[in-house]
Amino acid sequence: MTQGGDGRALETGTRTFARSRRGRGEELMVPPAEFRSYYGRPVLKPPVWEWKIAAYLFTGGLSAGSAVLGAGAELTGRPALRRAGWLSALASLLASTYFLVSDLGRPERFHHMLRVAKPTSPMSVGTWVLTAYAPGVGIAAMRELVPTRWRTTLPGRLVRRAARPAGLAAAALAPAVASYPAVLLSQTAAPAWHEARRELPFLFTGSAAATAGGLAMVLAPRGEAGPARGLAVYGAIQELVASRVLEERLDLVAQAYRTGKAHQLRHASELLTAGGLAGTLLGAGRSRTVAVASGAALLAGGALQRFGVFEAGVASTKDPRYVIEPQRARMAQRDAGSGSAAG
Amino acid sequence: MSTDHEPGRHRLYGRLDDPAADAGHVEHPPRVGFFTDTSVCIGCKACEVACKEWNLVPDDGMNLLGMSLDNSGMLGANTWRHVAFIEREAPLGGQVSGVEGMPTGASGVAHMEATVAAGLRDTERGGGELGTTTVDLGMPSLSLPGAATGAESRTDFSWLMMSDVCKHCTHAACLDVCPTGALFRTEFGTVVVQQDICNGCGYCVSGCPFGVIDRRPQDGRANKCTLCYDRLQDGLEPACAKACPTESIQFGPLDELRERAAARVEQLHERGVPEARLYGEDPDDGIGGSAAFFLLLDEPEVYGLPPDPIVASRDLVDMWRHAGAACAAFVTAAVAVFVAAGRR
Incomplete structure (x- = not known):
């Protein structure tokens, strides 16, 4: 952009906002404490996505984590955990599908997603990952659902035969299912999502592990749920750490996570996840009650975390400050530097 | 970032001289665009009307938004050209308004802006639905001129108008993220939604760094300016440019428009309008330059544009x-x- 102006200070249209500072007393890079906008109107369009997309972020991760537990239980001879894992994976996958399709402006055209494969679109990549992932989950879960009297019939035998390879194939794709939504959110203009692009994948896979571990702790007997507790501990720690790092690393845009509805949701999420983590470490191996309570806390914490991240992104599109001030700071930095740095 | 374009390689960022060829159009017409010179815009809204009529864009209400004479709010699914009005308590260039010091009372600009900003925050999508659905922001109540204060509070004045439109970016975020292929790059280098393909996933809405494209509530599909793709194919200029009575909206091959724009900025600087600057014409900016670019008389954010989009x-x-x-x-x-x- 050619700056032809003489820097004349126009007071008109200037709105003054409380200047935000980072917790460590460090000065923001944003030079002006005030910014100008068009009647305070948003620069970006707030997402048309509803709560269903936030709910999908939760159920999609839950399905991926559960599939990993189902496959691991299959390989290590834990039938009850296997059953819990695959049934959870299928139920949350079906919920995910509902959320994704019904949030479309034209749900009857959902299959138009399958007419192209576009590496530049994380939604296209995700569609194909889910398309490859779903049949394996379906077959693996079907084995758990086949009634005993049908086990010896031909279809029953086929499902039992196919369940293991199908389940393992699905589990191999599960990490992609858990992480691609982070890239999907980050490849938007919403500042709170785009700026958090390095933390969101860890937050999402952590949350997927914590919630899937939590659900398996609720559903599977204590004796078989050891790996579920382990996965929950890993996931909860990663979720909590990524959430902290995200708030620390983002400058002004961190305010979108630290204030309003996003803050409330994420604060409640952190308390629940931390509580669930403590319960898992201290008593879930010995007491069924503690296991169920911890698992439920991890599930709720993971769900609230996803809704919180979703809300932060929406909030960052509604307030033009989140768009204009970081861009101004970037321009000032570029002007101050050699002029070669790009964003 | 290298500036050479290797044929056949999809490029995501940086300078890209021929986006149509990058998208696979082998023999194609020159890239076209709009140069919108806001210094001659008179705010007549003929562009808004012509666009609506030609493209059969649905009515989205004749709303009194309290934003000067702006009654379409912002670009959206049903507003493909939007004329912004900015009232400033400052003169333009070396102009003399003649009202400074006259005993006619305080300016209502600050009051108007505060009222609108407060109203916008309470709307469903934070004002993002302007131009899509009807919103009631109320009218700012202004005090009677001269009722409150005397000549000492009287300020200078200028009025900026600007017809905004889809930028048809060189690196179009909406096009990159579209999972159905509904959005595509035309042979003219423009970006268009195929309405029979779009399934309304909404990804483009969040992808656009300018807040241009939106999903139309009436039919659930994404909509935005097509740069009159149908007219271009018949060798006609887009409806808005055709209707513009002051040549504020100029249509043509991008190379030519860029030359014309550079000359116009120089001319305005010589004539004592140092604020004049171009927005979106730089092929090395965060979106690789836009096909629809602007001559502005104040900072981009004053017009509702992001100062440094990527x-x-x-x-x-x-x-x-x-x-x-x-x-x-x-x-x-x-x-x-x-x-x-x-x-x-």
């Missing part, structure tokens, strides 16, 4: 790399917990 796809590789690292951690943890627990 296409989010710039960071695509970085994002997937972090996702890959997160996957690796996830797999390692899953293997570890089962190995630690052992076989039963």
